[in-house]
Amino acid sequence: MxxxxxxxxxxxxxxxxxxxxxxxxxxxxxxxxxxxxxxxxxxxxxxxxxxxxxxxxxxxxxxxxxxxxxxxxxxxxxxxxxxxxxxxxxxxxxxxxxxxxxxxxxxxxxxxxxxxxxxxxxxxxxxxxxxxxxxxxxxxxxxxxxxxxxxxxxxxxxxxxxxxxxxxELRAEPGLWSGLEDGPTGYLTGQIAVVYRHGRGAAARPARFTVALPHPGGEITAVPVRRDRSAEQVAALESAR
CATH class of the missing domain: 3.40.50.300 (P-loop containing nucleotide triphosphate hydrolases)
Incomplete structure (x- = not known):
């Protein structure tokens, strides 16, 4: 039932x-x-x-x-x-x-x-x-x-x-939340996560991305992460908000 x-x-x-x-x-x-x-x-x-x-x-x-x-x-x-x-x-x-x-x-x-x-x-x-x-x-x-x-x-x-x-396979790991920038009260509006990709065939080569889930307006934004610039890219995503 x-x-x-x-x-x-x-x-x-x-x-x-x-x-x-x-x-x-x-x-x-x-x-x-x-x-x-x-x-x-x-x-x-x-x-x-x-x-x-x-x-x-x-x-x-x-x-x-x-x-x-x-x-x-x-x-x-x-x-x-x-x-x-x-x-x-x-x-x-x-x-x-x-x-x-x-x-x-x-x-x-x-x-x-x-x-x-x-x-x-x-x-x-x-x-x-x-x-x-x-x-x-x-x-x-x-x-x-x-x-x-x-x-x-x-x-x-x-x-x-x-x-x-x-x-x-897409595996997301939680990262920074947004929405409480002005103080301890408010609503969480999104999260910047790191997504790891691997698989078979064309996806056999592993890759890593920073992803804004969701971006303001309901949009989702993903950019590749380079090991030596991941922090800069996360900051860029934050400033884009």
Whole structure:
């Protein structure tokens, strides 16, 4: 039985169930081999966007994960998040996620893998929340089966945590917060984090970036970090605010 809290979320205009999303995109042909990302995130990727068929592991930052979702929905694609009922829809919208092209699906842990498998048949980008990732990671065959499904269907599977065999891994480490510059009271508005990238193929060469998550105005900004200038680059990001 669906939790009342989840039922209220699904009732919000623009938040659809997995079945409704799959129905609307069924039969749609892939228009590109690459899913677009927000301009501020292109530097994090080895190419110009997310390669269809890839599995991407994102850890340490929900904002970074939502940034990937925002790029896809903002360009007219479809995205779904499975197993993250605590996800803030207001925060998602502020980061640019088009809730009209987004599904938030809460399923019992035992059903998450089956739901994700079904979504990969018709949704451009599917995010597996941390509990779901833990379930899949326990079983190597399950993880491989989901990645193979994404590859076969031309979707992108994004895991909110480590994932065996992921083509791309983005790991964020928290850094400086902004929003309290005028004193001990106020609201946190963003964070400068360091994101480490590695993976396979074009992403085999490790890279490190400073990322403003989110930048004022909902934007995300990423620049490469050089070991001898990382402090300067962080300062530059701060002054740009």
């Amino acid at each position: 669906v939790d009342e809290r989840i039922a209220r979320l699904v009732a919000i205009p623009g938040v659809r169930t997995a079945a409704e999303v799959a129905e609307q995109v069924a039969g749609a042909a892939a228009s590109s081999e690459v899913l677009p990302v927000l301009p501020g995130l292109t530097r994090l990727l080895p190419g110009t966007g997310l390669e269809r068929g890839d599995t991407v592991a994102v850890s340490g930052s929900v904002s970074l994960l939502l940034g990937l979702v925002a790029g896809v929905t903002g360009a007219g694609g479809w995205a779904a998040v499975v197993g993250m009922p605590e996800l803030g829809l207001v925060a998602a919208a502020e980061l640019g996620v088009d809730l009209g092209r987004f599904a938030l699906v809460a399923s019992p842990v035992a059903e998450v893998i089956a739901v994700a498998t079904a979504l990969l048949d018709g949704v451009d980008l599917v995010v597996l929340g941390s509990p779901a990732v833990a379930v899949a990671a326990v079983s190597g065959p399950v993880a491989r089966r989901l990645s193979a499904r994404a590859r076969h269907r031309g979707a992108v599977l994004v895991a909110a945590g480590p994932w065996p065999g992921a083509e791309l």
